[in-house]
Amino acid sequence: MTQPSDETYIAARADFLDAVGAAGARIRSWQHPLRGRHDEALFLDVAEVGPVGATSLVAVVSGTHGAECIEGSRLQRRHLRETRLASMLDTAGVCLVFVHAFEPFGASWTREADDDNVDLNRNFIDRMGPPPANPDYDEYADSIVPPRWDVASEAHAVAALYGALAELGPLEFQALIARGQYDHPRGLFYGGLGPTWSHRWLLDWIADRWAGLRRAAVIDVRTGLGEWGVVERAGVGAPDASDVVTSRAQSWWPDLRTRGDDRSVLTEIVGEWLPALDGLAPEVEITSVSLECGVSDPARALLALRAETWWHMVGDRRSAEAEQARSLLRAAYVADDPAWTAAVWPVYLDTVDAAVRGLSEGAVGAA
Helix, strand or coil: CCCCCCCCHHHHHHHHHHHHHHHCCEEEEEEEEEECCCCCEEEEEEEEECCCCCCEEEEEEECCCHHHHHHHHHHHHHHHHHCCHHHHHHHHCEEEEEEECCCHHHHHHCCCCCCCCECHHHCCCCCCCCCCCCHHHHHHHHHHCCCCCCHHHHHHHHHHHHHHHHHHCHHHHHHHHHCCECCCCCCCCECCCCCCHHHHHHHHHHHHHCCCCCEEEEEEEEEEECCCCCEEEEECCCCCCCCHHHHHHHHHCCCCEECCCCCCCCCCCCCCCCCCHHHHCCCCEEEEEEEEEEEECHHHHHHHHHHHHHHHHCCCCCCHHHHHHHHHHHHHHCCCCHHHHHHHHHHHHHHHHHHHHHHHHHHHHHC
16 A cells, blocks of 8 residues: 655545445535635535444544644545445444544644644533633743744743643643643634634534434544554543443443553643533443554654744735644654554554444433
């Protein structure tokens, strides 16, 4: 299997649509209001395979963070092309749904956030009160994404960050940056002042497509932190949770971990979209998991995120410096290596198959 190392959103979407056609899947597309990096139209595409009237659904999502869409798309396309889905899903009574490019603007521009710099996975907070505070981030905000980007400013900023790393240790340092913040619109992991376009799309899609569903499994494919080619299955809930949802997820995926678990590459954050699903569809039995597919270490990712964010939000996003920053970010989040895809594929496929089996068995048990 070969794959281009410079695959763009445009090429990935075209190939996704081709794979959808080859699989005989049903397709719906929603156009984003903005244009892409190459002035292309942007779309969030949803392909479905399996019985139309199924009351159980498995959704596989790529591109919650736009730059990560490429690898998630590759897995979705391979799934559509290489797996005999229709007969298996008809037997199980489950519909399999591929959500392609959940955040299309970031997918096109090779960035983790949208055009307003909002991180979709920090955007799902309770808007009835003040947003969550992150005073630790506030203390280092001007070093994380500095007001200026020159040799002297960057040397000062990096020195401050290394000082924080030495004082706090790697885990606490990662946590203060990645937790999410709502006071620095040009900073990292900014949660925004209100729901983004993709957030609003999800609300509408659930209200429409999930009507009549009884059970759903949602698998969010992400790339970035972790050992190269190693997949961590991260669940929703507290590490010591013993409720029925956590028990069901652990029965499907026995190696499930949770943010904050000392075995996990992930720290706890606010505003995640997977935990918000229960409130969006309270009548549906939902089981969720994110696949954290390792590409690079946190330090490499942080340096890339800082540079890309500054050049997109403050500098000239079409400059040579911005292009270099996007290349660094791509290298931190996109493996661009068939060997990586081959390493991740078995865990990906096992995750989806376990969800289909679990929903099918649940339907039998509820009958």
